[in-house]
Amino acid sequence: MRRRISPARVLLTVFLFLLPAPALAVSEWYDFYLKARDGDVPAERWEACEANIREALRLRPRPGGDVQTYGLQFLDYVPHHYLGLCLLRQDRYAEAIAAFGEAERAGVVGRSQTRGDFNRLRAEAQNAEAARLTRRVRSEVESLRSEAADLAQKRSWDEALALLVQAEVLARGLDTDTLDAITREQERLQEAQRAEREARGRAERIQQRLGDGDRLLSEGKPTEALVAYNEVLDLAPGNARALEGQRRAEERIQASRTQAQVEAAYARGQELFDAGRYEAALEPLTEADAAGHAQAGALATRTRQIIEGLRHQRELREQIEAFAAQGEALLSEGRFPEAQVAFQNLLQ
Numbered sequence: 074m075r076r077r078i079s080p081a082r083v084l085l086t087v088f089l090f091l092l093p094a095p096a097l098a099v100s101e102w103y104d105f106y107l108k109a110r111d112g113d114v115p116a117e118r119w120e121a122c123e124a125n126i127r128e129a130l131r132l133r134p135r136p137g138g139d140v141q142t143y144g145l146q147f148l149d150y151v152p153h154h155y156l157g158l159c160l161l162r163q164d165r166y167a168e169a170i171a172a173f174g175e176a177e178r179a180g181v182v183g184r185s186q187t188r189g190d191f192n193r194l195r196a197e198a199q200n201a202e203a204a205r206l207t208r209r210v211r212s213e214v215e216s217l218r219s220e221a222a223d224l225a226q227k228r229s230w231d232e233a234l235a236l237l238v239q240a241e242v243l244a245r246g247l248d249t250d251t252l253d254a255i256t257r258e259q260e261r262l263q264e265a266q267r268a269e270r271e272a273r274g275r276a277e278r279i280q281q282r283l284g285d286g287d288r289l290l291s292e293g294k295p296t297e298a299l300v301a302y303n304e305v306l307d308l309a310p311g312n313a314r315a316l317e318g319q320r321r322a323e324e325r326i327q328a329s330r331t332q333a334q335v336e337a338a339y340a341r342g343q344e345l346f347d348a349g350r351y352e353a354a355l356e357p358l359t360e361a362d363a364a365g366h367a368q369a370g371a372l373a374t375r376t377r378q379i380i381e382g383l384r385h386q387r388e389l390r391e392q393i394e395a396f397a398a399q400g401e402a403l404l405s406e407g408r409f410p411e412a413q414v415a416f417q418n419l420l421q
Contacts, residue, residue: 102132103142109155122159126152136179151181158194166202173198211247214240218255221262230266234259234417235410263417274388279305279312286318295325296360303359307377326363335364346372351379393419 106129113122130152140150157172173195176182182191217240224233237259244252286301299322305315330338342358345351355376361369400415 105129119162126156138181169198234414238410295322298322323363330364
């Protein structure tokens with residue numbers, strides 16, 4: 074037997090079915106904006122503030138003044154101003170500056186916030202970002218200086234100076250004391266590099282001329298050997314090997330030269346010296362000096378000094394050409410700090 078449904082129950086079911094479903098709550102852009110402005114900012118919930126402002130911007134990207142929200146409610150919509158504030162309080166200074174810039178370009182700042190507050194916050198962000206960048210630059214400068222000092226300890230002069238060039242460029246935005254300290258360190262390393270280069274060249278020259286003197290003496294050419302030994306003694310006055318070679322060469326010359334030969338040697342040396350042929354003049358003058366000619370010693374010494382000066386000038390020209398070529402090559406490769414070091418060496 075089927076159960077009967079009363080007419081009243083049927084009518085109630087139809088009535089309930091026809092009732093509208095409850096509306097789902099949908100948040101509008103102004104809900105997120107007001108939540109950030111009136112809730113997150115006073116409570117200093119900066120991450121939540123940022124999230125709400127960004128959601129408001131997603132829903133309504135364009136700021137404006139007297140923007141209608143619901144009903145007859147209006148407000149000044151300046152989301153970038155509050156975004157800048159939230160970012161600033163999270164120490165994200167560059168992003169905050171960008172947000173304040175967007176607020177400035179929108180042209181509505183100052184209607185709901187005073188211009189003074191906006192300018193103060195933007196200046197705070199700019200100052201904080203400048204301080205952060207300064208700390209970063211200073212840290213990088215000190216790192217470069219420390220690495221350069223380590224390389225200098227290893228006598229890697231060019232590499233150390235290249236790092237100091239980079240430090241100098243960065244330090245131009247810092248205080249003058251830091252820049253001056255870098256400049257002094259560059260000068261110190263350049264002088265140490267120059268002294269080492271000269272010492273190495275002098276040591277190589279000494280070894281070469283000692284070998285020449287020994288060989289010439291063994292070949293029975295005491296005068297030429299004496300020239301070599303004298304050159305060594307000009308560079309290293311106490312060199313024992315050169316002193317011994319000098320003594321032996323002088324003994325042989327004195328034992329084998331007559332007075333007439335000594336006078337003739339001096340006369341030939343004098344003539345060549347007067348003609349500006351200093352290298353040719355040195356051998357006869359050295360021979361006359363070794364044999365005891367009274368005037369030959371002073372003229373031989375002067376001749377050696379002139380020859381050494383000319384030799385130094387030749388080496389200097391070679392170094393200049395080498396540094397110029399090195400600098401140009403590094404410049405073409407885009408290795409600017411290394412190129413500057415090469416050109417500084419050239420200027421020295």
